[in-house]
C-alpha cells in the first residue's frame with residue numbers, strides 16, 4: 396500500500412473493501428471502481444479534465460432540488476436509465492414493453508371515473524383514449540389501476556408551472572370488469588427535457604437536441620401482475636428516432652387518429668377536429684414461488 | 685433507434701455523439717458511456733439501487749459549497765484522484781513523486797523569509813524543516829517557490845475552523861541561491877478527512893476508516909521545471925498502509941527526528957522536545973520542444 400502507481404491503485408482500492416459488511420454493496424463498489432478507473436486510464440484523463448468533471452457534477456448537484464432532478468436527467472440522457480429499465484424488465488414478447496419512468500410522475504393524482512376528461516383544463520387538441528388491460532393469455536385484468544400523465548400543447552407538465560393550478564393532464568382510473576378503460580385528454584406533443592442547466596449544456600456541447608417524441612405515460616398495477624411503467628408514443632413524430640432519453644420501443648408506437656368535427660366516442664359532438672388513440676396493455680404475471 | 689434493448693442501447697447512445705464538435709469531448713463521453721453501461725450490466729443494477737445512487741449523488745451535491753468539496757472527497761476515497769495524479773505525472777525515477785493535491789490548499793498564502801515560523805500560532809509540537817530543491821542532475825534550483833500547508837495537532841487545517849483566524853501552518857517561501865530552504869512549523873499529525881457527510885457514510889458502510897497518515901504538503905514551482913505537488917509522510921504513522929485517499933508513496937516517507945530540550949537548528953533553545961525533518965526535492969525539467 397506504500398508504493399501505489401497507475402497500475403496497482405485499482406487493486407489497492409478493491410482490497411480496502413474486503414471488510415464491507417454488505418456483500419451486495421461490496422459487489423457494486425468493486426465493479427464501480429474498476430470501470431471508473433478503466434475510464435480514466437482509457438482516455439488518459441488530464442487533471443484539468445478531472446476538475447472540469449468535478450465542477451460539472453457540482454453544478455448538477457446545485458441544480459437539483461424538490462422540483463428538479465438534474466442527476467436523473469443526466470442518467471436519462473446518457474442512456475443509463477433506459478438500460479436499467481431494460482435490465483430489470485425482461486419479459487415474454489407478448490407483454491407490453493417497459494420504458495423510462497421520467498421525472499414528471501406525481502404520487503396521488505386525482506381518481507377519475509371511466510370516460511372522464513383528465514385534461515382538467517390543460518391546453519391541447521381533444522383526444523379520446525381507449526383500450527384494455529390483458530393478461531398474457533388474452534384474458535382481461537378486471538379493475539386494474541391506470542395512472543396516466545402527459546405534457547400539454549406547450550410541452551409542459553402541470554408540475555413545471557409555477558404556482559398552484561392543481562393536477563392537469565394526469566389522473567388515476569380503474570379498468571372495468573372486462574379490463575376496459577377509456578378517458579378523454581389532449582393530444583400528446585413532443586417536448587424538450589428541461590435544458591436550462593448543466594445537462595442542457597452537455598447536450599449542446601455534444602451536438603444533441605433535448606427533445607422527446609410525443610408520448611402518453613402509463614403506470615398500470617393489478618394484484619398478481621408486475622407493475623408496468625411505460626409510454627405510448629405518437630406515430631409520425633419527428634423525434635421517434637432521436638429521443639433525448641432513448642425511451643422509444645417500436646411496439647409502443649401507436650396512431651393518434653384524427654377525426655373531422657362531428658360525433659365523438661363519448662356520445663357527444665366536437666366542433667373541432669379530435670383524435671382517438673386505441674391501445675391494449677398486456678401485463679406480465681408475477682413469478683410464482 | 686426504435687427498438688433499443690439492453691444490448692443495443694450503448695451503441696445507440698454513442699451514435700448520438702458522432703456530431704459532437706469537440707473530438708476530445710466525444711472521446712471522453714464515448715469511453716464514459718461504455719464504462720458506465722458496462723458497470724450497470726455487470727452488477728445487473730436494480731431500479732432501487734439506481735435510485736439509491738441518484739439519492740447519494742444528490743446528497744454529495746448538496747453537501748458541496750465554497751468550503752467543502754464532497755465530490756473531490758468522493759473521487760479521493762475511490763482512488764480516482766490518485767490515479768489521475770499518477771497518469772499525469774509520469775517522470776524519471778530520480779524525480780520526487782507527485783501525490784494528491786487534497787482540498788485544503790489556499791491560493792495566496794503569506795510569504796515568509798527562510799527560517800520563519802509558518803505555524804503562526806497553530807497548535808503542535810515544534811518542528812524544524814530543512815532541505816534543498818534540486819534538478820535531476822543534482823544541481824540546485826535557486827529561488828524555487830515552495831508553498832507548504834499542514835494540519836495542526838488536532839488534525840484540522842486553518843480553513844476548517846469557523847471564523848477568521850488568518851493563515852496558520854501554511855505559507856510561501858523561496859529557496860536561496862543554492863536551492864536550500866528551512867522553516868519552523870509544527871509536527872504533522874494524522875487526521876480524518878471530513879466524514880460527517882455522504883462520503884463518510886459511504887466509508888462507514890464499506891467498513892473503512894477516514895484517516896490519513898501524518899503529512900506535510902508541498903507545492904514547488906520554478907521556471908523551466910514541472911510544478912511538483914506532493915506530500916512528505918511521517919515515518920511510523922499507523923495509517924501509512926491504509927491512507928483513506930491512497931496517497932502514500934514509499935519514496936515520500938521520511939523521519940521526523942525527535943530531539944531533547946536544548947539548542948535548536950535556528951540557533952535558539954527549546955525548553956521542550958522538538959523535531960527536525962530533512963527532505964530534498966528533485967524537480968523534473970520541462971520537456972523541450
Ligand SMILES: [Cu+2]
Nearest residue numbers: 430433719722
Ligand atoms: Cu468499464
Ligand SMILES: [Fe+3]
Nearest residue numbers: 497499610612
Ligand atoms: Fe414524459
Ligand SMILES: [Fe+3]
Nearest residue numbers: 786788899901
Ligand atoms: Fe492533507
